[in-house]
Amino acid sequence: MTSNTSESLNGRLLWARRLPICSLLECGRQIVQQWFCQRRNKAAQTDNVLIEKATEKLVPTRNKGKRMVVQGINSYTFNVKDGLKSYVVNLMHRTCSCRKFDLDLMPCSHACAAIRYYYIQLLSCS
Numbered sequence: 001m002t003s004n005t006s007e008s009l010n011g012r013l014l015w016a017r018r019l020p021i022c023s024l025l026e027c028g029r030q031i032v033q034q035w036f037c038q039r040r041n042k043a044a045q046t047d048n049v050l051i052e053k054a055t056e057k058l059v060p061t062r063n064k065g066k067r068m069v070v071q072g073i074n075s076y077t078f079n080v081k082d083g084l085k086s087y088v089v090n091l092m093h094r095t096c097s098c099r100k101f102d103l104d105l106m107p108c109s110h111a112c113a114a115i116r117y118y119y120i121q122l123l124s125c126s
Contacts, residue, residue: 057106065112078114089114 009031016027048055069081076092087110088097095101100108107115 054106058112061107061109062112062116064109065116068110068113070113070117072117076118078117080110080113082110091115091118 009028012031013024013028016024019027050058065080067082071079071081073079073088077088077090080087080089080096089095089101089111091111091114094105094111096108096110098108098110100106101111
């Protein structure tokens with residue numbers, strides 16, 4: 001089994017295969033170091049906490065959550081109504097009765113609605 005990283009590293013090291021093993025390893029170290037530096041610089045330039053793929057996945061989910069009605073049960077537990085269905089979201093335990101928040105470890109639309117409601121309540125108290 002191979003991954004994109006191993007395929008890419010293998011392709012970049014083709015010319016170095018004829019070198020002694022220590023030189024081959026040094027070339028591999030330099031390539032990986034260069035990749036980490038490029039990714040660190042790219043991450044430093046972004047103003048978002050999440051990576052691009054997570055943001056792309058979360059934006060439509062967050063927008064869907066804006067249409068939902070949220071009622072607080074206690075400090076961290078909320079009842080979220082999505083049309084005729086109702087879901088219970090616990091922000092402390094990161095769970096939702098739809099189970100998407102539990103299984104994907106990314107907030108579902110119900111959790112996004114509850115998070116938005118929680119922060120609006122938090123800001124209005126200060």
